Amino acid sequence: MSHVTFIEANGTEHGVDVDNGVSVMEAAIQNSVPGIDGDCGGNCACATCHVYIDPKWAPLTGERTQMEHDMLEFAEGVEPNSRLACQIHMTAELDGLVVRMPESQH
Amino acid sequence: MYFSWGDPKMATAFKQSDDLMAAAREEAFSMPLDKIDVSDGARFVNNTFWPFFERLRRDAPIHYCAESKFGPYWSVTRYKDIMAVDTNHAIFSSDAHLGGITVADMDDDFILPMFIAMDPPKHDVQRKAVSPIVAPANLAVLEVLIRERAQKIFDNLPINEPFDWVDRVSIELTTQMLATLFDFPWEERRKLTYWSDIATSDPDLPGNPNRQERQVILLECLQYFTNLWNERVNAPPAGDLISMMAHDPATRDMAPMEYLGNLILLIVGGNDTTRNSISGGLLFLNENPDQYEKLRQNHKLVETMVPEIIRYQTPLAHMRRTALQDTILGGQHIRKGDKVVMWYVSGNRDESEIENPNAFIIDRARPRQHLSFGFGIHRCVGNRLAEMQLKIVWEEILKRWPMIEVLEPPVRVSSSFVKGYEKMMVRIPG
Structure with missing residues (x-):
């Protein structure tokens, strides 16, 4: 298990624990x-x-x-540190990962 | 004379469509596979195309049709295979000059380049010129407008009297939206509906304009929009689509046919699709009274119902690509130059990807997992606007009436591309 912290555009934090191998997108969906x-x-x-x-x-x-x-060419508000969460899979190394969300998904 | 849902005469009308479907199923599962041609618009008029896709998904998920009125083409009918084609733009091209994005090739003498029918890099810059209009900040502005207009349309609907929902609600609302996006002369907005219908009409069907006539009408559309362009290009940049194209370096030097192409894309994309989803939603709720009841009990379900309506309707039945090189897809050898049709309408009913896909269920766990917007770089640019329009429609309906009755089976469009309704008589009980 590894821990991921999601931070909404308004600053609200959500910490979740997920199995390694699961994508960061799935980690969010599984935990609503x-x-x-x-x-x-x-x-x-x-x-x-x-x-x-x-x-x-x-x-x-x-x-x-x-x-x-x-x-990502067509996403809104793309920055150099923008990624698609489905393309990042959790590993022991990423335990503690922190990601922020844009205002809305588009 | 119309009759209400549940009336025996209504049952008779629907019994007829059940009989038609049973005959189609018999035919679909007994005919030789290589004779199946799912591109025939006639089967979309009477809604009997479903078992043919069911057969293809089961027996020939990557299927070659050697002879059709559109020439030979491959059909891709399973969800995962469609995803594979849609996300592989390096091999599966959308280029207008290779035929474009529908099973019907563009007329050789009337090719309309538009960004949906382009590959990178040109696609990317042109799409980016117009996409800010559906960015989150602008959606918030549009939401207020759409709600006011929907309210006005609904407050003027007749009570206890049959009327055509397609004309009075679906077309009116989406045309108003489109007129706003273009900042189009308000009183003439139904021209947009007309051009949209002409652009997607089948020139071979009796009663429709033929190819020549269609080109003339679309050139009139171009002329009209060229006048608007000339006004806007000389004015400071504004937030409407024409001004955005006239001032963006990626689009300001477009040739006339490319301007027309992109206009048609935006008109059809912003019009037909949402229109038919507005009509479809009401039909599905009538066909599924348990879901309508669930919605009445909990208006918050609009949120998950909207993407379910879009899946269940699949307002564009397919998108087409052209193979740029030989490739293997699902074990089949696709050759360079072959036409490959992704049947979204089939993938959205693929039981291996979507649970109980033939049921309309307004509270699915992951309702946005559907193919109706396409996937990959050509994914619908207006998807969030479309969802917002449908959400507002249903919120405003539920505030007013517990039930709107569909009075007879709808008249469907004869096309295997635009999957929609010409007419749907309804009554609001008073």
């Missing part, structure tokens, strides 16, 4: 964390699980894939 939609079910195909990775965790979450890059 508001602010992550995940319409495509984790196929990197809708960009409705857009999150901002807390800077100190960025080196551990890896790089965007080409498809992820293409999908």
Whole structure:
């Protein structure tokens, strides 16, 4: 199990514990964390699980894939630390991960 | 003379459609697989296309139809395979010059480039020129407007008297929305409905304009919009779609046919789809009285009902791609240049991906997991606006009336692309 903290655009924090291997998107959906939609079910195909990775965790979450890059092209409010949560899978190394959500998923 | 839901005459009307469906099922499961052609609009008029897709999903999920009025094409009918094609834009192209995004190729002498029918990188920059209009900040502004207009439309509906829901509500509301997005002359807004219908009409059907006539009408549309462009390009940038295109570097130098193409995209995309989902929702609630009752008991279910309506309606039955290279899909060898049709209407009923897919259930756990908006880089740019419009419609209806009765089976559109309704008579009991 690892811990993820989701921070809504209004500052509300949600901490959840999930099995390793589960994607950060699934972690939110399984625990009814508001602010992550995940319409495509984790196929990197809708960009409705857009999150901002807390800077100190960025080196551990890896790089965007080409498809992820293409999908983020059309998301709102994209920043250099934007990622799609379905493309990040929890590991022991990511225990304690902090991600922030945009105002809405689009 | 109309009769209410539950009336024996109503039952007779629906019995006829049950009989038609039974015959279609018999045919679908007995005919040779290679003879199945799901692109025939006639089966969409009488709503008997369903068993053909059921057969294809079961027996030939990647299916080749060698002969159809649209030429040879592949059908992709399962949810996961559709997702695979939709997310692989490097192999499956949307390019207008290869035929575009519907099973019907564009007319060779009348190609309309539009960003939905482009590949990256041009697609990306043109889409980004217009997408701010449906960004969260603007949606909040539009929400107030849409609600006021919906209220006005609903407050003027006749009580205890049959009327056409498609015309009075679905078309009116979506056309008003579209007129706002374009800042289109208000009194002439039904021109938008007209052009939208013409653009998607089948030129081979009797009564419809033929190819030549259709081109003439669409060029009139271009002329009208060119006047609006000329006004806006010389004025400071504003928040409407025409001004946005006229001032964005990615779109300001578009050729006339490209301007027309993008207009048609925005008109059809913002019109037909939401219109038919507004009509469909009311039909589904009438067909499923237990769901209507559940909704009456808990108005908050509008939230999950809206995406379920969009799944269940699937207002665009398919999108098409063209293979840019030989590839293997679900064990089938697709060749470079082949036409590949993703049947969203079938994938949305795929039992291996969606539980009890043929049931209309307004409180599903993950109702947004459906194909109606497409996936990948061409995913519907207006999806959140569409959902918002439907949400407002149902909130305002529930504030006013516990029940709106559908009085007879609706008249459906003859198209395997636009899946919708021409007419649906209803009555609000007084």
